[in-house]
Amino acid sequence: MDAARVDNPYAGAGVYVNPEWSAHAAAEPGGSAVAGQPTAVWLDRIAAIQGGPGAMGLRAHLDAAVTQAAGRPFVVQLVIYDLPGRDCAALASNGELGPTELGRYKSEFIDPIAAALADPAYAGLRIVNTIEIDSLPNLVTNAGGTATATPQCDTMKANGNYVNGVGYALAKLGAVPNVYNYIDAGHHGWLGWDSNLDPSVQLLHQAATSSGSTVANVQGFVVNTANYSALKEPNFTIDDSVNGTSVRQSKWVDWNRYVDELSYAQAFRQRAVAAGFDAGVGMLIDTSRNGWGGSARPAGPGARTSVDSYVDGGRIDRRFQSGNWCNQSGAGLGERPAAAPQPGVDAYVWVKPPGESDGASSQIANDEGKGFDRMCDPTYTGNARNGNQMSGALPNSPLAGHWFSAQFQELLRNAYPPLGGSGGGDTTAPTAPTALRSTAVTSSGVSLAWAAATDNVGVTGYDVYRGGVQIGSTTGTSYADSGLTASTAYSYAVRARDAAGNASALSTALVVSTSAGSGGGGGNAGCAATYTVSSDWGAGFNADVTVTNTGSAATTSWKVTWTWAGNQQVTNLWNGGLTQAGRAVTVVNAGYNGALAPGGTAGFGFGASYSGANPAPTLTCTAG
Structure with a gap:
């Protein structure tokens, strides 16, 4: 016709x-x-x-x-x-x-x-x-x-x-x-x-x-x-x-x-x-x-x-x-x-x-x-x-x-809207959860959230790991970890489980630093920094760092520091000022993103080169 x-x-x-x-x-x-x-x-x-x-x-x-x-x-x-x-x-x-x-x-x-x-x-x-x-x-x-x-x-x-x-x-x-x-x-x-x-x-x-x-x-x-x-x-x-x-x-x-x-x-x-x-x-x-x-x-x-x-x-x-x-x-x-x-x-x-x-x-x-x-x-x-x-x-x-x-x-x-189920038999493992992030950070706790995993028979829950050890499970896409030590970095990852008993690979690790103690007087300025690798091609990678004001007072500035465990070297950085001495890295806010209200966020990103392993660094955040 x-x-x-x-x-x-x-x-x-x-x-x-x-x-x-x-x-x-x-x-x-x-x-x-x-x-x-x-x-x-x-x-x-x-x-x-x-x-x-x-x-x-x-x-x-x-x-x-x-x-x-x-x-x-x-x-x-x-x-x-x-x-x-x-x-x-x-x-x-x-x-x-x-x-x-x-x-x-x-x-x-x-x-x-x-x-x-x-x-x-x-x-x-x-x-x-x-x-x-x-x-x-x-x-x-x-x-x-x-x-x-x-x-x-x-x-x-x-x-x-x-x-x-x-x-x-x-x-x-x-x-x-x-x-x-x-x-x-x-x-x-x-x-x-x-x-x-x-x-x-x-x-x-x-x-x-x-x-x-x-x-x-x-x-x-x-x-x-x-x-x-x-x-x-x-x-x-x-x-x-x-x-x-x-x-x-x-x-x-x-x-x-x-x-x-x-x-x-x-x-x-x-x-x-x-x-x-x-x-x-x-x-x-x-x-x-x-x-x-x-x-x-x-x-x-x-x-x-x-x-x-x-x-x-x-x-x-x-x-x-x-x-x-x-x-x-x-x-x-x-x-x-x-x-x-x-x-x-x-x-x-x-x-x-x-x-x-x-x-x-x-x-x-x-x-x-x-x-x-x-x-x-x-x-x-x-x-x-x-x-x-x-x-x-x-x-x-x-x-x-x-x-x-x-x-x-x-x-x-990076699909958005996130992908739905992929079809297939009941021996197929779910995809690993993505977009793991911290939604709240205090001196003694961290709240996490992630994007739902996809699976042909349906995801039934998630296992949460801290430092490579499972600390809990949840049926939702969020989890609160408490009883932590102030001014300490913790590494988290999540995996998905499905109705057939299959488990996904672990998600990309997220490093979160708890804030300092609350202090006294008219409020304190504290911050936490989270680190996520957005792409990695074996000889280099791109990463994003999110800085969150975890205190009760506004910040006027922030500084994030870390020391590489491997031979990584930052090659370019945006939305911040970089100082790099050997393995030690310091990033301070740019002129337009240092002032953060309580709960407010800013971010910077960078590209880096490396060979061999690429372990996530432990970040420390200091607020002014």
């Missing part, structure tokens, strides 16, 4: 699960929890259309989609991604076609795809195309005399092949009645500034009306494709202010008009309609890697001591800078794919299949036209496009699009 074009292709429809990606995910520990999620099929080179040994081609995917559909409304998602001079401001995702090869793009790439999509055998499918990620936005921000311009982007702006290539793709693919085209529209951390947003909308309109296309060939726009920008920042809005200073003036927001992808997507849609696109256009948001869960996820707003402490303490997007895009450390799976989740949003989608690399962390010879971009190198200290910040990339990553197990495991650990 033919599928008549509808307003929202995802409404009331199933969505294709790519069996190649699903097999990769299911083979990973814990991966069966998400192996059944729908992800897009990337057509990123001419050879991908036909496929080859061990790789499905376009028609093979469409045939599989017809089988999965079983006669019901059904979406199959494709990424059309092979423009000449593709992605001109990056090297990891450079393509096979040179800047002037528009003819080959049309005849060898778009035309064969259009012919396959027009096959009557696939007329019952709803075929959703993401059209050419990154390239058009690059013409706005990285060409034509901008501070971040590149010669390749200047070339592509001058020769018009991005605009004409996108127009040709829209016209050719849009002629197929059951095709829905969504043009890539960057993300809020790229185009959300006043100087970028309207020019971007105008450029996309120019492309949509070039090379024989009209706006009728555009069903909507997709944002955050293969990126990490948070769907929603829950702890602050663009309209907030601190001591009369707008959130827009914070270093993180930096005068952007938007703080997250949902607000950006809805605003982009309104601007697009005003610019001449159809009033029924919808938005897609790629939520595959923007969950930002795990132990580093803030529980509430930051301290109102300054606008920077308020934003940095409360933002869930934990990147060094919103321009960082390659295999980001600490990222997690985001909202699961869903139809019509918000006004103006056709769907949350997983365009970028979780576990597929953004780019190689070092030069790798290949026949795919993919280069080495320093933004994929974890040692890189940045450039003008990311505010000269660290890249935040995971180490040992393969070529773009190749399977990256370490990234997939990182995304599972």
Whole structure:
């Protein structure tokens, strides 16, 4: 049967699960929890259309989609991604076609795809195309005399092949009645500034009306494709202010008009309609890697001591800078794919299949036209496009699009919302609890909480360990340990048990220092520091430290000290001042996060190198 074009292709429809990606995910520990999620099929080179040994081609995917559909409304998602001079401001995702090869793009790439999509055998499918990620936005921000311009982007702006290539793709693919085209529209951390947003909308309109296309060939726009920008920042809005200073003036927001992808997507849609696109256009948001869960996820707003402490303490997007895009450390799976989740949003989608690399962390010879971009190198200290910040990339990553197990495991650990049950037999152990943290610290007690573990037969309880010895059990996800000694460090870990008697591995250890005695007079200032490793790649790691005012008086300053038991060395630190002498480390507050009300928190993080063992240090916190 033919599928008549509808307003929202995802409404009331199933969505294709790519069996190649699903097999990769299911083979990973814990991966069966998400192996059944729908992800897009990337057509990123001419050879991908036909496929080859061990790789499905376009028609093979469409045939599989017809089988999965079983006669019901059904979406199959494709990424059309092979423009000449593709992605001109990056090297990891450079393509096979040179800047002037528009003819080959049309005849060898778009035309064969259009012919396959027009096959009557696939007329019952709803075929959703993401059209050419990154390239058009690059013409706005990285060409034509901008501070971040590149010669390749200047070339592509001058020769018009991005605009004409996108127009040709829209016209050719849009002629197929059951095709829905969504043009890539960057993300809020790229185009959300006043100087970028309207020019971007105008450029996309120019492309949509070039090379024989009209706006009728555009069903909507997709944002955050293969990126990490948070769907929603829950702890602050663009309209907030601190001591009369707008959130827009914070270093993180930096005068952007938007703080997250949902607000950006809805605003982009309104601007697009005003610019001449159809009033029924919808938005897609790629939520595959923007969950930002795990132990580093803030529980509430930051301290109102300054606008920077308020934003940095409360933002869930934990990147060094919103321009960082390659295999980001600490990222997690985001909202699961869903139809019509918000006004103006056709769907949350997983365009970028979780576990597929953004780019190689070092030069790798290949026949795919993919280069080495320093933004994929974890040692890189940045450039003008990311505010000269660290890249935040995971180490040992393969070529773009190749399977990256370490990234997939990182995304599972930090998923938000947390993952549910993973299915399987009753011999499968639960996952280890995550996000172990202290919720209250006194001179004689510690209260702990953690994220629930997942299990196929159901978690029945948790065992709590102090110093490697079990001290108690609970059926909930919190535990209070009392009778402790003041000014003493304790190491905690938790494991889960299930209804079949299986036990998980222990969680990552959490070191908590109890506060000093209560003292007398008008209240005392005390503090505790907790330490959590957010990622560890064998030769280095990232860690987060949370400082809590455990006293009854406000602090004006704090200091955290420790001595490494191994050969660890801090290589970079943020949100504090570092002194390091041999194995001894001292961190004092920054100028904006030393003042903490009773119960208030601040945090700092750091990257470090090591070899051999990486034991957690014992932290001591002193408050002024």
